[in-house]
Amino acid sequence: MDLIRLKNVEKKYKNGVQAIYDLSLAIEKGAFVFVIGGSGSGKSTLIKMLYREEKPTKGQIIVGGLDVAKLRNKKVYKLRRKLGIVFQDYRLLEKQTVFENVAFALEVLGAPKDEIREKVLKALEDVGLKNKIHNYPDQLSGGEQQRVAIARAIVNDPKLLLCDEPTGNLDPEKSMEIMQVLDNINKSRGTTIIMATHDKDIVNQMKKQVITLKDGHLVNFRQKGTYYNENA
């Protein structure tokens, strides 16, 4: 079954730049998909449209049964509760501990205290940070901070995890650790993962589905793809 469906999606920014041209694709539940392409290829725009930070100018985007393009600003939270998002710059609250940062995602939904504690500890265990729950973000390495961000993104058990260059600030070794964490989440929790990246080593090693974008056009969508293999 498809979790995400895009039909003839176009995106033109207000400054006149066209980021996406006539994009149609479907992503299955439980898939692990890379979105690759150079700078300005539209991969970030695609991710942003999936969590409704940007609205498509044309076309239809369905995420988990929600018509994202038609979602009004006030109702965006309904979509956000169904998905987790991870960024290159982690976006953690510096004045709160690891535990509080992850719990934050459940507190704003009004979950009871016991449930929050249980879910937060499970999520932190999944990313391998159970021993650092009382630390503050500035006491952690970049890789660890990103894992906190991932824990916050999955603590609500979302169907979909969107990652926008999550390894962009990390060295190759830490990047692979993050990829292991994401792969485990995908396998154990069945979470669909869509990850925008330009790190070819990661894409080549992971052997996952690959969507290639170039100048806003879909080049191809392969099942077990590699980064630079236009002929495959």
Next chain:
Amino acid sequence: MKMLRMLVRSIRDAFKSVKRNFSLSLASISCITITLIIIATAVIASFNVQNFTREIEKDLTIVVFLNNNVSEEDIENVTNEIKSIKNVDTYTFQSKVQVKEQMQAESDVFNAVLDTWDTDESPLKDTFQVKVKNVEEIKDTADKIKSFNEVSVVRYGEGMVDKLISAFSSIEKITYAVVLALVLVTVFLIVNTIKLTIDARKKEISIMRLVGASNITIKTPFVIEGMILGILGSIVPVIFTTYGYIAFYQHFDGHLFSDLIKLIEPEPFIYNASVIVIAIGILVGMVGSAGAVKKYLKV
């Protein structure tokens, strides 16, 4: 249950962030304090103006003197006609006999002089004392009564009363406008001060949005925070106006310039004024916060 939990969390977060952003909170509080002192002064002034306007208006009476030779029937006619005027609130009739008795009771001189006339040749006239509903229309009402055939003279302190009334009504309007303008200025100042505090927390708000907090969930702690700032900001103004007004009242012995202009008794007036000041503080803090956070709630 869930709503209650979220409300409790919002209140907790609001207190936390007042404490955590203490210097910015202090800026908002002093801003509220200063403007509330001015507002409180204006509120007290406007209540006092209203009060003595009303006191004076209450005393205003149209005195209607009837012709000397009116019959019982004529008096009844006039009574009916006065009754039919919309602006008339109450009226009392005093026959010349009653007037005479009253005047005789008031002074020995009158008593001696009036005693020389018997009822038939009395120069006194039957009178009506008419109180009106709307003092601003007292002139029209007086003119209307004057036009009745049986009426000889009408008195209502013309000239002086007209001027006084128009002065009072403009003073009242001006004080309203001043209070309103001050409230608006306060809201504006507070919106901007709170905007500064919120600007420092943009990241927090954007993360809240990312993890799926609804607008109302994001807004509530900020609005409660504004409420707390409003309450804290109204402490000094309340103390200032309460003790200030009591001192003022005692210093002037309850009336300004002349006995005519009476000040409102401090109790319970200052309690009501304090409640109004606190209410304005809370309202302004809440509106200010809600307005400041709104900017960050759009996608």
